[in-house]
Amino acid sequence: MLAYVLTRYGGADAMELQDVPKPIAGPGEVLVKVFAAGLNPVDYKQREGAVRVITRPRLPLVAGSELAGIVEAVGPGVSRFATGDRVFARVDKTLLGAFAEHAAVHEDLVALMPRSLSYTEAASLPLAGLTALQALRDELKVKPGTKLFISGGAGGVGTLAIQLAKYFGAEVTTTASPRGEELVRRLGADAVVDYTKENLAEVLHGFDAALDLVGGETLDQTFKILKPGSKVVSIAGMPEPQTALKDLAAPAWMTALFWAISLGIRNRAREAKVRYRYLFMHPSGEDLKFLARLVSEGKLQPVVDSSYPLEKIGDAFAALEQGRAKGKIVVTMD
Ligand code: NDP
Missing domain, CATH: 3.90.180.10 (Medium-chain alcohol dehydrogenases, catalytic domain)
Known part of the structure:
Protein backbone atom coordinates (compact mmCIF):
# COMPACT_ATOMS: atom_id res chain seq x y z
CA MET A 1 0.00 0.00 0.00
CA LEU A 125 -11.97 16.01 14.11
CA PRO A 126 -10.16 13.48 16.32
CA LEU A 127 -6.87 15.06 17.40
CA ALA A 128 -8.02 18.68 17.58
CA GLY A 129 -11.46 17.78 18.94
CA LEU A 130 -10.14 15.50 21.69
CA THR A 131 -7.56 18.13 22.64
CA ALA A 132 -10.19 20.86 22.96
CA LEU A 133 -12.59 18.58 24.83
CA GLN A 134 -10.02 17.28 27.32
CA ALA A 135 -8.70 20.79 27.99
CA LEU A 136 -12.09 22.46 28.48
CA ARG A 137 -14.05 19.69 30.20
CA ASP A 138 -11.38 17.81 32.19
CA GLU A 139 -8.72 20.43 32.93
CA LEU A 140 -10.49 23.80 33.01
CA LYS A 141 -13.89 22.40 34.01
CA VAL A 142 -15.64 25.09 32.00
CA LYS A 143 -19.25 25.68 33.05
CA PRO A 144 -22.05 28.14 32.30
CA GLY A 145 -20.80 31.67 32.88
CA THR A 146 -17.05 30.88 32.86
CA LYS A 147 -15.26 33.91 31.44
CA LEU A 148 -12.86 32.06 29.15
CA PHE A 149 -9.97 33.25 26.99
CA ILE A 150 -8.78 31.10 24.06
CA SER A 151 -5.70 32.23 22.11
CA GLY A 152 -5.46 31.27 18.43
CA GLY A 153 -9.16 30.67 17.75
CA ALA A 154 -8.94 30.29 13.95
CA GLY A 155 -6.76 27.17 13.73
CA GLY A 156 -7.47 23.45 13.87
CA VAL A 157 -7.90 23.27 17.64
CA GLY A 158 -9.29 26.78 18.10
CA THR A 159 -12.24 26.38 15.74
CA LEU A 160 -13.43 23.34 17.72
CA ALA A 161 -12.50 24.78 21.14
CA ILE A 162 -14.70 27.85 20.57
CA GLN A 163 -17.70 25.67 19.69
CA LEU A 164 -17.15 23.30 22.63
CA ALA A 165 -16.67 26.18 25.08
CA LYS A 166 -19.97 27.68 23.92
CA TYR A 167 -21.59 24.25 24.32
CA PHE A 168 -20.36 24.18 27.95
CA GLY A 169 -21.84 27.66 28.47
CA ALA A 170 -18.70 29.84 28.59
CA GLU A 171 -18.39 33.46 27.57
CA VAL A 172 -15.57 33.23 24.99
CA THR A 173 -12.97 35.80 24.01
CA THR A 174 -10.42 34.70 21.41
CA THR A 175 -7.63 36.09 19.21
CA ALA A 176 -7.55 36.09 15.42
CA SER A 177 -6.04 38.20 12.67
CA PRO A 178 -8.50 39.96 10.32
CA ARG A 179 -8.23 36.81 8.10
CA GLY A 180 -9.91 34.70 10.79
CA GLU A 181 -12.23 37.12 12.56
CA GLU A 182 -15.41 36.40 10.62
CA LEU A 183 -14.89 32.64 11.06
CA VAL A 184 -14.38 32.73 14.85
CA ARG A 185 -17.41 34.99 15.31
CA ARG A 186 -19.53 32.62 13.20
CA LEU A 187 -18.37 29.73 15.44
CA GLY A 188 -19.64 31.57 18.51
CA ALA A 189 -16.83 33.77 19.89
CA ASP A 190 -18.36 36.63 21.91
CA ALA A 191 -15.33 38.92 21.54
CA VAL A 192 -12.30 38.85 19.24
CA VAL A 193 -8.95 40.60 19.69
CA ASP A 194 -6.75 41.18 16.64
CA TYR A 195 -3.45 39.78 17.92
CA THR A 196 -1.53 41.45 15.07
CA LYS A 197 -2.44 44.91 16.45
CA GLU A 198 -3.16 44.60 20.19
CA ASN A 199 -1.18 43.47 23.23
CA LEU A 200 -3.54 41.17 25.14
CA ALA A 201 -2.29 42.31 28.53
CA GLU A 202 -3.26 45.91 27.66
CA VAL A 203 -6.81 45.28 26.42
CA LEU A 204 -8.10 42.26 28.39
CA HIS A 205 -8.47 41.43 32.09
CA GLY A 206 -10.53 39.51 34.66
CA PHE A 207 -10.71 36.05 33.02
CA ASP A 208 -11.64 32.93 35.03
CA ALA A 209 -9.72 30.50 32.82
CA ALA A 210 -7.61 30.36 29.65
CA LEU A 211 -6.75 27.85 26.97
CA ASP A 212 -3.45 28.68 25.26
CA LEU A 213 -3.08 27.37 21.70
CA VAL A 214 -0.17 29.62 20.70
CA GLY A 215 2.56 29.58 23.40
CA GLY A 216 5.55 31.95 23.53
CA GLU A 217 4.82 35.65 24.13
CA THR A 218 1.09 35.03 23.80
CA LEU A 219 1.23 32.67 26.78
CA ASP A 220 3.14 35.24 28.85
CA GLN A 221 0.51 37.88 28.03
CA THR A 222 -2.25 35.39 28.89
CA PHE A 223 -0.89 34.97 32.44
CA LYS A 224 -1.53 38.70 32.97
CA ILE A 225 -5.21 38.79 31.97
CA LEU A 226 -6.47 36.23 34.50
CA LYS A 227 -7.91 36.66 37.99
CA PRO A 228 -5.41 35.54 40.68
CA GLY A 229 -5.60 31.78 41.31
CA SER A 230 -7.11 31.04 37.87
CA LYS A 231 -5.84 28.27 35.65
CA VAL A 232 -4.15 28.39 32.24
CA VAL A 233 -3.98 25.19 30.24
CA SER A 234 -1.53 25.28 27.36
CA ILE A 235 -1.09 22.79 24.56
CA ALA A 236 1.60 24.87 22.87
CA GLY A 237 3.78 25.99 25.79
CA MET A 238 6.09 23.38 27.32
CA PRO A 239 5.48 20.11 29.16
CA GLU A 240 6.67 19.53 32.72
CA PRO A 241 10.50 19.60 32.98
CA GLN A 242 10.53 15.96 34.14
CA THR A 243 9.37 14.93 30.64
CA ALA A 244 12.83 15.84 29.38
CA LEU A 245 14.34 13.01 31.36
CA LYS A 246 12.21 10.35 29.69
CA ASP A 247 14.26 10.11 26.50
CA LEU A 248 17.76 9.17 27.48
CA ALA A 249 18.73 9.09 23.80
CA ALA A 250 17.88 12.79 23.29
CA PRO A 251 20.95 15.02 22.95
CA ALA A 252 21.97 16.71 26.24
CA TRP A 253 21.53 20.20 24.75
CA MET A 254 17.92 19.36 23.83
CA THR A 255 17.15 18.13 27.35
CA ALA A 256 18.78 21.22 28.91
CA LEU A 257 16.92 23.64 26.61
CA PHE A 258 13.62 21.88 27.25
CA TRP A 259 14.21 22.04 31.01
CA ALA A 260 15.15 25.75 31.01
CA ILE A 261 12.21 26.92 28.87
CA SER A 262 9.77 24.87 30.89
CA LEU A 263 10.98 26.23 34.24
CA GLY A 264 10.92 29.80 32.87
CA ILE A 265 7.24 29.46 31.94
CA ARG A 266 6.40 28.09 35.37
CA ASN A 267 8.19 30.96 37.10
CA ARG A 268 6.31 33.57 35.04
CA ALA A 269 2.99 31.89 35.89
CA ARG A 270 3.91 31.96 39.59
CA GLU A 271 4.79 35.67 39.40
CA ALA A 272 1.35 36.35 37.85
CA LYS A 273 -0.29 34.23 40.62
CA VAL A 274 -1.93 31.84 38.16
CA ARG A 275 -1.81 28.08 37.89
CA TYR A 276 -0.19 26.64 34.76
CA ARG A 277 -0.66 23.20 33.30
CA TYR A 278 0.59 21.75 30.02
CA LEU A 279 -1.81 19.24 28.47
CA PHE A 280 -0.84 16.50 26.08
CA MET A 281 -4.08 15.12 24.69
CA HIS A 282 -4.76 11.38 24.89
CA PRO A 283 -6.46 9.23 22.24
CA SER A 284 -9.87 7.96 23.39
CA GLY A 285 -12.69 6.23 21.54
CA GLU A 286 -15.07 7.12 24.40
CA ASP A 287 -14.35 10.86 24.08
CA LEU A 288 -14.68 10.58 20.30
CA LYS A 289 -18.18 9.13 20.81
CA PHE A 290 -19.02 12.24 22.82
CA LEU A 291 -17.81 14.49 19.97
CA ALA A 292 -19.75 12.41 17.42
CA ARG A 293 -22.93 12.89 19.47
CA LEU A 294 -22.44 16.66 19.53
CA VAL A 295 -21.98 16.67 15.75
CA SER A 296 -25.18 14.63 15.31
CA GLU A 297 -27.05 17.10 17.53
CA GLY A 298 -25.80 20.02 15.41
CA LYS A 299 -23.71 21.48 18.26
CA LEU A 300 -20.28 20.91 16.73
CA GLN A 301 -19.20 21.30 13.12
P1 NDP B 1 -2.89 25.46 13.29
O1 NDP B 1 -1.71 25.25 12.41
O2 NDP B 1 -4.21 24.97 12.81
O3 NDP B 1 -2.98 27.02 13.65
C1 NDP B 1 -3.06 27.91 12.59
C2 NDP B 1 -3.87 29.11 13.02
O4 NDP B 1 -3.19 29.77 14.08
C3 NDP B 1 -4.07 30.11 11.91
O5 NDP B 1 -5.45 30.24 11.66
C4 NDP B 1 -3.46 31.40 12.47
O6 NDP B 1 -4.30 32.51 12.24
C5 NDP B 1 -3.42 31.17 13.95
N1 NDP B 1 -2.30 31.86 14.60
C6 NDP B 1 -0.99 31.79 14.29
N2 NDP B 1 -0.27 32.55 15.13
C7 NDP B 1 -1.15 33.12 15.98
C8 NDP B 1 -1.04 34.01 17.09
N3 NDP B 1 0.15 34.50 17.47
N4 NDP B 1 -2.16 34.36 17.75
C9 NDP B 1 -3.37 33.88 17.38
N5 NDP B 1 -3.55 33.05 16.34
C10 NDP B 1 -2.45 32.67 15.65
O7 NDP B 1 -2.56 24.80 14.71
P2 NDP B 1 -3.48 23.88 15.66
O8 NDP B 1 -4.67 24.66 16.08
O9 NDP B 1 -3.70 22.55 15.06
O10 NDP B 1 -2.49 23.69 16.91
C11 NDP B 1 -2.13 24.81 17.70
C12 NDP B 1 -0.90 24.43 18.54
O11 NDP B 1 -1.26 23.44 19.50
C13 NDP B 1 0.27 23.85 17.76
O12 NDP B 1 1.47 24.30 18.35
C14 NDP B 1 0.13 22.35 17.99
O13 NDP B 1 1.35 21.64 17.86
C15 NDP B 1 -0.37 22.33 19.42
N6 NDP B 1 -1.14 21.13 19.75
C16 NDP B 1 -0.81 20.46 20.91
C17 NDP B 1 -1.57 19.39 21.33
C18 NDP B 1 -1.26 18.73 22.64
O14 NDP B 1 -1.83 17.68 22.92
N7 NDP B 1 -0.37 19.29 23.45
C19 NDP B 1 -2.67 18.87 20.52
C20 NDP B 1 -2.97 19.66 19.35
C21 NDP B 1 -2.21 20.74 18.98
P3 NDP B 1 -3.86 33.76 11.32
O15 NDP B 1 -3.64 33.23 9.95
O16 NDP B 1 -5.01 34.66 11.42
O17 NDP B 1 -2.60 34.31 11.92
Whole structure:
Protein backbone atom coordinates (compact mmCIF):
# COMPACT_ATOMS: atom_id res chain seq x y z
CA MET A 1 0.00 0.00 0.00
CA LEU A 2 1.03 3.65 -0.42
CA ALA A 3 2.08 5.36 2.82
CA TYR A 4 3.88 8.51 3.97
CA VAL A 5 6.84 7.27 5.98
CA LEU A 6 8.88 9.13 8.59
CA THR A 7 12.37 7.87 7.80
CA ARG A 8 14.48 10.05 10.17
CA TYR A 9 14.33 13.35 12.04
CA GLY A 10 14.76 16.33 9.73
CA GLY A 11 13.19 18.68 7.19
CA ALA A 12 10.49 18.09 4.58
CA ASP A 13 12.48 15.33 2.84
CA ALA A 14 12.59 13.24 6.03
CA MET A 15 9.08 11.99 5.19
CA GLU A 16 8.48 10.25 1.86
CA LEU A 17 5.79 8.32 0.00
CA GLN A 18 6.73 4.63 -0.08
CA ASP A 19 5.19 1.27 -0.91
CA VAL A 20 4.93 -0.61 2.38
CA PRO A 21 3.25 -3.87 3.47
CA LYS A 22 -0.44 -3.56 4.34
CA PRO A 23 -0.90 -4.00 8.13
CA ILE A 24 -3.01 -6.78 9.59
CA ALA A 25 -5.45 -6.40 12.47
CA GLY A 26 -3.80 -7.76 15.64
CA PRO A 27 -5.63 -8.70 18.85
CA GLY A 28 -8.14 -5.97 19.77
CA GLU A 29 -7.46 -4.06 16.54
CA VAL A 30 -9.57 -3.11 13.55
CA LEU A 31 -8.09 -2.79 10.07
CA VAL A 32 -9.36 0.46 8.57
CA LYS A 33 -9.41 1.23 4.86
CA VAL A 34 -8.47 4.88 5.21
CA PHE A 35 -10.30 7.44 3.07
CA ALA A 36 -9.01 10.60 4.73
CA ALA A 37 -6.39 11.62 7.31
CA GLY A 38 -5.99 14.97 9.08
CA LEU A 39 -2.69 16.88 9.29
CA ASN A 40 -1.57 18.39 12.59
CA PRO A 41 1.40 20.52 13.65
CA VAL A 42 2.53 17.56 15.79
CA ASP A 43 3.21 15.63 12.57
CA TYR A 44 5.93 18.04 11.45
CA LYS A 45 7.15 18.55 15.03
CA GLN A 46 7.48 14.76 15.14
CA ARG A 47 9.45 14.84 11.88
CA GLU A 48 11.77 17.53 13.28
CA GLY A 49 12.31 15.46 16.44
CA ALA A 50 10.86 18.29 18.56
CA VAL A 51 8.37 16.05 20.41
CA ARG A 52 10.48 12.90 20.53
CA VAL A 53 10.93 13.19 24.29
CA ILE A 54 7.16 12.89 24.65
CA THR A 55 6.04 10.49 21.93
CA ARG A 56 9.20 8.40 21.56
CA PRO A 57 8.43 6.82 18.17
CA ARG A 58 10.61 4.07 16.67
CA LEU A 59 11.70 5.04 13.16
CA PRO A 60 11.01 4.33 10.39
CA LEU A 61 7.25 4.42 10.78
CA VAL A 62 4.17 5.43 8.84
CA ALA A 63 3.28 8.98 9.93
CA GLY A 64 -0.18 10.42 10.55
CA SER A 65 -2.17 10.97 13.73
CA GLU A 66 -5.87 10.73 12.80
CA LEU A 67 -8.05 9.10 10.19
CA ALA A 68 -11.52 8.29 8.92
CA GLY A 69 -12.47 5.23 6.89
CA ILE A 70 -14.29 1.94 6.79
CA VAL A 71 -13.57 -1.19 8.84
CA GLU A 72 -12.26 -3.82 6.44
CA ALA A 73 -11.39 -6.55 8.97
CA VAL A 74 -11.40 -7.09 12.73
CA GLY A 75 -8.70 -8.81 14.80
CA PRO A 76 -9.18 -11.44 17.53
CA GLY A 77 -11.20 -10.20 20.52
CA VAL A 78 -12.72 -7.13 18.84
CA SER A 79 -16.23 -6.71 20.23
CA ARG A 80 -17.40 -3.20 19.40
CA PHE A 81 -16.88 -2.89 15.62
CA ALA A 82 -17.69 -4.93 12.54
CA THR A 83 -16.67 -4.99 8.89
CA GLY A 84 -18.31 -2.13 7.02
CA ASP A 85 -18.51 0.31 9.96
CA ARG A 86 -17.64 3.94 9.09
CA VAL A 87 -15.19 4.97 11.79
CA PHE A 88 -12.76 7.69 12.83
CA ALA A 89 -9.83 7.67 15.27
CA ARG A 90 -6.88 9.48 16.81
CA VAL A 91 -4.36 6.64 16.38
CA ASP A 92 -1.78 5.51 18.95
CA LYS A 93 0.79 8.30 19.55
CA THR A 94 3.82 6.05 19.33
CA LEU A 95 2.75 3.77 16.48
CA LEU A 96 0.97 6.41 14.32
CA GLY A 97 0.08 5.12 10.81
CA ALA A 98 -2.77 7.30 9.49
CA PHE A 99 -1.11 8.59 6.27
CA ALA A 100 -1.67 5.31 4.46
CA GLU A 101 -4.26 3.40 2.50
CA HIS A 102 -4.81 1.05 5.46
CA ALA A 103 -4.17 1.32 9.20
CA ALA A 104 -4.56 -1.09 12.14
CA VAL A 105 -5.97 0.71 15.20
CA HIS A 106 -6.94 -0.61 18.64
CA GLU A 107 -10.72 -0.58 19.04
CA ASP A 108 -10.45 1.47 22.25
CA LEU A 109 -9.30 4.44 20.15
CA VAL A 110 -12.04 4.16 17.52
CA ALA A 111 -15.62 5.47 17.30
CA LEU A 112 -18.38 5.37 14.70
CA MET A 113 -18.15 8.60 12.73
CA PRO A 114 -21.18 10.92 12.63
CA ARG A 115 -23.49 9.94 9.76
CA SER A 116 -23.82 13.49 8.51
CA LEU A 117 -20.08 13.92 7.85
CA SER A 118 -17.92 13.13 4.85
CA TYR A 119 -14.72 11.16 5.49
CA THR A 120 -12.76 14.38 4.97
CA GLU A 121 -14.75 16.20 7.64
CA ALA A 122 -14.60 13.25 10.06
CA ALA A 123 -10.82 12.93 9.65
CA SER A 124 -10.40 16.55 10.69
CA LEU A 125 -11.97 16.01 14.11
CA PRO A 126 -10.16 13.48 16.32
CA LEU A 127 -6.87 15.06 17.40
CA ALA A 128 -8.02 18.68 17.58
CA GLY A 129 -11.46 17.78 18.94
CA LEU A 130 -10.14 15.50 21.69
CA THR A 131 -7.56 18.13 22.64
CA ALA A 132 -10.19 20.86 22.96
CA LEU A 133 -12.59 18.58 24.83
CA GLN A 134 -10.02 17.28 27.32
CA ALA A 135 -8.70 20.79 27.99
CA LEU A 136 -12.09 22.46 28.48
CA ARG A 137 -14.05 19.69 30.20
CA ASP A 138 -11.38 17.81 32.19
CA GLU A 139 -8.72 20.43 32.93
CA LEU A 140 -10.49 23.80 33.01
CA LYS A 141 -13.89 22.40 34.01
CA VAL A 142 -15.64 25.09 32.00
CA LYS A 143 -19.25 25.68 33.05
CA PRO A 144 -22.05 28.14 32.30
CA GLY A 145 -20.80 31.67 32.88
CA THR A 146 -17.05 30.88 32.86
CA LYS A 147 -15.26 33.91 31.44
CA LEU A 148 -12.86 32.06 29.15
CA PHE A 149 -9.97 33.25 26.99
CA ILE A 150 -8.78 31.10 24.06
CA SER A 151 -5.70 32.23 22.11
CA GLY A 152 -5.46 31.27 18.43
CA GLY A 153 -9.16 30.67 17.75
CA ALA A 154 -8.94 30.29 13.95
CA GLY A 155 -6.76 27.17 13.73
CA GLY A 156 -7.47 23.45 13.87
CA VAL A 157 -7.90 23.27 17.64
CA GLY A 158 -9.29 26.78 18.10
CA THR A 159 -12.24 26.38 15.74
CA LEU A 160 -13.43 23.34 17.72
CA ALA A 161 -12.50 24.78 21.14
CA ILE A 162 -14.70 27.85 20.57
CA GLN A 163 -17.70 25.67 19.69
CA LEU A 164 -17.15 23.30 22.63
CA ALA A 165 -16.67 26.18 25.08
CA LYS A 166 -19.97 27.68 23.92
CA TYR A 167 -21.59 24.25 24.32
CA PHE A 168 -20.36 24.18 27.95
CA GLY A 169 -21.84 27.66 28.47
CA ALA A 170 -18.70 29.84 28.59
CA GLU A 171 -18.39 33.46 27.57
CA VAL A 172 -15.57 33.23 24.99
CA THR A 173 -12.97 35.80 24.01
CA THR A 174 -10.42 34.70 21.41
CA THR A 175 -7.63 36.09 19.21
CA ALA A 176 -7.55 36.09 15.42
CA SER A 177 -6.04 38.20 12.67
CA PRO A 178 -8.50 39.96 10.32
CA ARG A 179 -8.23 36.81 8.10
CA GLY A 180 -9.91 34.70 10.79
CA GLU A 181 -12.23 37.12 12.56
CA GLU A 182 -15.41 36.40 10.62
CA LEU A 183 -14.89 32.64 11.06
CA VAL A 184 -14.38 32.73 14.85
CA ARG A 185 -17.41 34.99 15.31
CA ARG A 186 -19.53 32.62 13.20
CA LEU A 187 -18.37 29.73 15.44
CA GLY A 188 -19.64 31.57 18.51
CA ALA A 189 -16.83 33.77 19.89
CA ASP A 190 -18.36 36.63 21.91
CA ALA A 191 -15.33 38.92 21.54
CA VAL A 192 -12.30 38.85 19.24
CA VAL A 193 -8.95 40.60 19.69
CA ASP A 194 -6.75 41.18 16.64
CA TYR A 195 -3.45 39.78 17.92
CA THR A 196 -1.53 41.45 15.07
CA LYS A 197 -2.44 44.91 16.45
CA GLU A 198 -3.16 44.60 20.19
CA ASN A 199 -1.18 43.47 23.23
CA LEU A 200 -3.54 41.17 25.14
CA ALA A 201 -2.29 42.31 28.53
CA GLU A 202 -3.26 45.91 27.66
CA VAL A 203 -6.81 45.28 26.42
CA LEU A 204 -8.10 42.26 28.39
CA HIS A 205 -8.47 41.43 32.09
CA GLY A 206 -10.53 39.51 34.66
CA PHE A 207 -10.71 36.05 33.02
CA ASP A 208 -11.64 32.93 35.03
CA ALA A 209 -9.72 30.50 32.82
CA ALA A 210 -7.61 30.36 29.65
CA LEU A 211 -6.75 27.85 26.97
CA ASP A 212 -3.45 28.68 25.26
CA LEU A 213 -3.08 27.37 21.70
CA VAL A 214 -0.17 29.62 20.70
CA GLY A 215 2.56 29.58 23.40
CA GLY A 216 5.55 31.95 23.53
CA GLU A 217 4.82 35.65 24.13
CA THR A 218 1.09 35.03 23.80
CA LEU A 219 1.23 32.67 26.78
CA ASP A 220 3.14 35.24 28.85
CA GLN A 221 0.51 37.88 28.03
CA THR A 222 -2.25 35.39 28.89
CA PHE A 223 -0.89 34.97 32.44
CA LYS A 224 -1.53 38.70 32.97
CA ILE A 225 -5.21 38.79 31.97
CA LEU A 226 -6.47 36.23 34.50
CA LYS A 227 -7.91 36.66 37.99
CA PRO A 228 -5.41 35.54 40.68
CA GLY A 229 -5.60 31.78 41.31
CA SER A 230 -7.11 31.04 37.87
CA LYS A 231 -5.84 28.27 35.65
CA VAL A 232 -4.15 28.39 32.24
CA VAL A 233 -3.98 25.19 30.24
CA SER A 234 -1.53 25.28 27.36
CA ILE A 235 -1.09 22.79 24.56
CA ALA A 236 1.60 24.87 22.87
CA GLY A 237 3.78 25.99 25.79
CA MET A 238 6.09 23.38 27.32
CA PRO A 239 5.48 20.11 29.16
CA GLU A 240 6.67 19.53 32.72
CA PRO A 241 10.50 19.60 32.98
CA GLN A 242 10.53 15.96 34.14
CA THR A 243 9.37 14.93 30.64
CA ALA A 244 12.83 15.84 29.38
CA LEU A 245 14.34 13.01 31.36
CA LYS A 246 12.21 10.35 29.69
CA ASP A 247 14.26 10.11 26.50
CA LEU A 248 17.76 9.17 27.48
CA ALA A 249 18.73 9.09 23.80
CA ALA A 250 17.88 12.79 23.29
CA PRO A 251 20.95 15.02 22.95
CA ALA A 252 21.97 16.71 26.24
CA TRP A 253 21.53 20.20 24.75
CA MET A 254 17.92 19.36 23.83
CA THR A 255 17.15 18.13 27.35
CA ALA A 256 18.78 21.22 28.91
CA LEU A 257 16.92 23.64 26.61
CA PHE A 258 13.62 21.88 27.25
CA TRP A 259 14.21 22.04 31.01
CA ALA A 260 15.15 25.75 31.01
CA ILE A 261 12.21 26.92 28.87
CA SER A 262 9.77 24.87 30.89
CA LEU A 263 10.98 26.23 34.24
CA GLY A 264 10.92 29.80 32.87
CA ILE A 265 7.24 29.46 31.94
CA ARG A 266 6.40 28.09 35.37
CA ASN A 267 8.19 30.96 37.10
CA ARG A 268 6.31 33.57 35.04
CA ALA A 269 2.99 31.89 35.89
CA ARG A 270 3.91 31.96 39.59
CA GLU A 271 4.79 35.67 39.40
CA ALA A 272 1.35 36.35 37.85
CA LYS A 273 -0.29 34.23 40.62
CA VAL A 274 -1.93 31.84 38.16
CA ARG A 275 -1.81 28.08 37.89
CA TYR A 276 -0.19 26.64 34.76
CA ARG A 277 -0.66 23.20 33.30
CA TYR A 278 0.59 21.75 30.02
CA LEU A 279 -1.81 19.24 28.47
CA PHE A 280 -0.84 16.50 26.08
CA MET A 281 -4.08 15.12 24.69
CA HIS A 282 -4.76 11.38 24.89
CA PRO A 283 -6.46 9.23 22.24
CA SER A 284 -9.87 7.96 23.39
CA GLY A 285 -12.69 6.23 21.54
CA GLU A 286 -15.07 7.12 24.40
CA ASP A 287 -14.35 10.86 24.08
CA LEU A 288 -14.68 10.58 20.30
CA LYS A 289 -18.18 9.13 20.81
CA PHE A 290 -19.02 12.24 22.82
CA LEU A 291 -17.81 14.49 19.97
CA ALA A 292 -19.75 12.41 17.42
CA ARG A 293 -22.93 12.89 19.47
CA LEU A 294 -22.44 16.66 19.53
CA VAL A 295 -21.98 16.67 15.75
CA SER A 296 -25.18 14.63 15.31
CA GLU A 297 -27.05 17.10 17.53
CA GLY A 298 -25.80 20.02 15.41
CA LYS A 299 -23.71 21.48 18.26
CA LEU A 300 -20.28 20.91 16.73
CA GLN A 301 -19.20 21.30 13.12
CA PRO A 302 -15.76 20.42 11.69
CA VAL A 303 -13.95 23.24 9.91
CA VAL A 304 -11.87 22.06 6.94
CA ASP A 305 -9.45 24.59 5.46
CA SER A 306 -8.45 22.46 2.44
CA SER A 307 -7.88 18.89 1.25
CA TYR A 308 -5.22 17.26 -0.95
CA PRO A 309 -4.85 13.78 -2.46
CA LEU A 310 -2.32 11.59 -0.59
CA GLU A 311 0.08 11.86 -3.57
CA LYS A 312 0.24 15.63 -2.89
CA ILE A 313 0.84 15.34 0.86
CA GLY A 314 4.08 17.31 0.55
CA ASP A 315 2.03 20.31 -0.65
CA ALA A 316 -0.41 19.77 2.23
CA PHE A 317 2.47 19.92 4.72
CA ALA A 318 3.90 23.02 3.07
CA ALA A 319 0.50 24.70 3.56
CA LEU A 320 0.21 23.53 7.19
CA GLU A 321 3.69 24.75 8.04
CA GLN A 322 2.76 28.26 6.92
CA GLY A 323 0.68 28.32 10.16
CA ARG A 324 -2.23 30.17 8.56
CA ALA A 325 -4.81 27.36 8.15
CA LYS A 326 -8.40 28.23 9.05
CA GLY A 327 -9.53 24.95 10.57
CA LYS A 328 -7.90 21.72 9.39
CA ILE A 329 -5.93 20.46 6.38
CA VAL A 330 -6.76 16.90 5.30
CA VAL A 331 -5.39 14.36 2.79
CA THR A 332 -7.68 11.95 0.96
CA MET A 333 -6.97 8.43 -0.28
CA ASP A 334 -9.86 7.77 -2.71
P1 NDP B 1 -2.89 25.46 13.29
O1 NDP B 1 -1.71 25.25 12.41
O2 NDP B 1 -4.21 24.97 12.81
O3 NDP B 1 -2.98 27.02 13.65
C1 NDP B 1 -3.06 27.91 12.59
C2 NDP B 1 -3.87 29.11 13.02
O4 NDP B 1 -3.19 29.77 14.08
C3 NDP B 1 -4.07 30.11 11.91
O5 NDP B 1 -5.45 30.24 11.66
C4 NDP B 1 -3.46 31.40 12.47
O6 NDP B 1 -4.30 32.51 12.24
C5 NDP B 1 -3.42 31.17 13.95
N1 NDP B 1 -2.30 31.86 14.60
C6 NDP B 1 -0.99 31.79 14.29
N2 NDP B 1 -0.27 32.55 15.13
C7 NDP B 1 -1.15 33.12 15.98
C8 NDP B 1 -1.04 34.01 17.09
N3 NDP B 1 0.15 34.50 17.47
N4 NDP B 1 -2.16 34.36 17.75
C9 NDP B 1 -3.37 33.88 17.38
N5 NDP B 1 -3.55 33.05 16.34
C10 NDP B 1 -2.45 32.67 15.65
O7 NDP B 1 -2.56 24.80 14.71
P2 NDP B 1 -3.48 23.88 15.66
O8 NDP B 1 -4.67 24.66 16.08
O9 NDP B 1 -3.70 22.55 15.06
O10 NDP B 1 -2.49 23.69 16.91
C11 NDP B 1 -2.13 24.81 17.70
C12 NDP B 1 -0.90 24.43 18.54
O11 NDP B 1 -1.26 23.44 19.50
C13 NDP B 1 0.27 23.85 17.76
O12 NDP B 1 1.47 24.30 18.35
C14 NDP B 1 0.13 22.35 17.99
O13 NDP B 1 1.35 21.64 17.86
C15 NDP B 1 -0.37 22.33 19.42
N6 NDP B 1 -1.14 21.13 19.75
C16 NDP B 1 -0.81 20.46 20.91
C17 NDP B 1 -1.57 19.39 21.33
C18 NDP B 1 -1.26 18.73 22.64
O14 NDP B 1 -1.83 17.68 22.92
N7 NDP B 1 -0.37 19.29 23.45
C19 NDP B 1 -2.67 18.87 20.52
C20 NDP B 1 -2.97 19.66 19.35
C21 NDP B 1 -2.21 20.74 18.98
P3 NDP B 1 -3.86 33.76 11.32
O15 NDP B 1 -3.64 33.23 9.95
O16 NDP B 1 -5.01 34.66 11.42
O17 NDP B 1 -2.60 34.31 11.92
